[in-house]
Amino acid sequence: MLLRSRQSTDMTASFPEIRAAVLAQLPADTGLDGELVVWEHGRLAFERLQQRLAERGRGAAEGAGRWPAHFVVFDLVHADGADLTGWPYARRRAALEALFTDHRVEAPLTLCPSTIDPAVARGWLEWTAAGLEGLCFKRLDQPCIGGARTWRKYKVRTTTEAVIGTVTGPVEAPRTVLLGGTTLRADFGTPGAAPRCPRGSGGR
Numbered sequence: 001m002l003l004r005s006r007q008s009t010d011m012t013a014s015f016p017e018i019r020a021a022v023l024a025q026l027p028a029d030t031g032l033d034g035e036l037v038v039w040e041h042g043r044l045a046f047e048r049l050q051q052r053l054a055e056r057g058r059g060a061a062e063g064a065g066r067w068p069a070h071f072v073v074f075d076l077v078h079a080d081g082a083d084l085t086g087w088p089y090a091r092r093r094a095a096l097e098a099l100f101t102d103h104r105v106e107a108p109l110t111l112c113p114s115t116i117d118p119a120v121a122r123g124w125l126e127w128t129a130a131g132l133e134g135l136c137f138k139r140l141d142q143p144c145i146g147g148a149r150t151w152r153k154y155k156v157r158t159t160t161e162a163v164i165g166t167v168t169g170p171v172e173a174p175r176t177v178l179l180g181g182t183t184l185r186a187d188f189g190t191p192g193a194a195p196r197c198p199r200g201s202g203g204r
Helices: 016-025 046-053 057-066 089-102 118-130
Strands: 031-040 069-079 109-111 134-137 152-155 162-168 176-181
Touching: 016 057, 016 069, 016 109, 031 046, 046 057, 069 089, 089 109, 118 134
Parallel strands: 069 109
Antiparallel strands: 031 069, 134 152, 162 176
């Protein structure tokens, strides 16, 4: 069993719980594409995932108990000795769902949700409060092309208005900016005049 990053880095030793789940639940000669995630306090914790990547041996085992990882699977690229990358995505997705059903695959292996219903997809955008960045789109008739990103990603961006109180460094390329919310009472000086910046002021 091999757990490898997009850059071909071997991560198997860092996630013993994923290795154990794959060996226990999936048939041999299965190739999956997916993403490792770690949850903490109801949110995705990328920093915990980074910490786990650096651990091996005893440290990896302790990390699995403290910050268990999940492998979210979104594609099936090899099964029963056959290369499925030439199949259209719709066919690969159907085979992936059948694999999870037939073998009763469960956590920490997780099937990534998928839909062709725009209303359902819009509802998933509300999950960003848990740390999800947005949605990925794949063509149903698209094969899996190694080394190429053929899918598209829609990232949710949350914007708000703020008052700039202070900057440090050149105005054209400030190093830090001190912001104030427009709904809160704040006194940044006379309107239209730049306030005098005390030494050492500023915020990130």
